[in-house]
Amino acid sequence: MIPSHCPLNDAVRRGMERNEDIGVARSRVRGASAQRAAARSVLLPQITSQSSYSRTLRGPFSDLGRSVRTETGNEEIGSLSSTSC
Secondary structure (H helix, E strand, O other): OOOOOOOHHHHHHHHHHHOHHHHHHHHHHHHHHHHHHHHHHOOOOOOOOOOOOOOOOOOOOOOOOOEEEOOOOOEEEOOOOOOOO
8 A cells, every 4th residue: 555645756666566567567578588698699609518537546457467577586477376385
C-alpha cells in the first residue's frame, strides 16, 4: 500500500517495481540479450586447449635385462639369479 503522502515519483517507481507485467517484460529482455550474445559468439574464433602429464615410476623389475656391475667387479645381466651357500 502506498501512503497518501508519498511523492508521485516514488509511487510510480514502486508501481513499476511491483508490476508483474513489467517483471515479465524485463525477464524477456534479459533472455533476448542472452540469445543475442550466444548467436554472436558463433562468429568469434574458438580456442581449445588440452594438456596432460604422465610419469612412470621405476617398478621392482625395471632393472631386468640391464647389465649391472657386482661387488666383485663382474658384469651380470640383471636377472633373478640366486647364489648357492
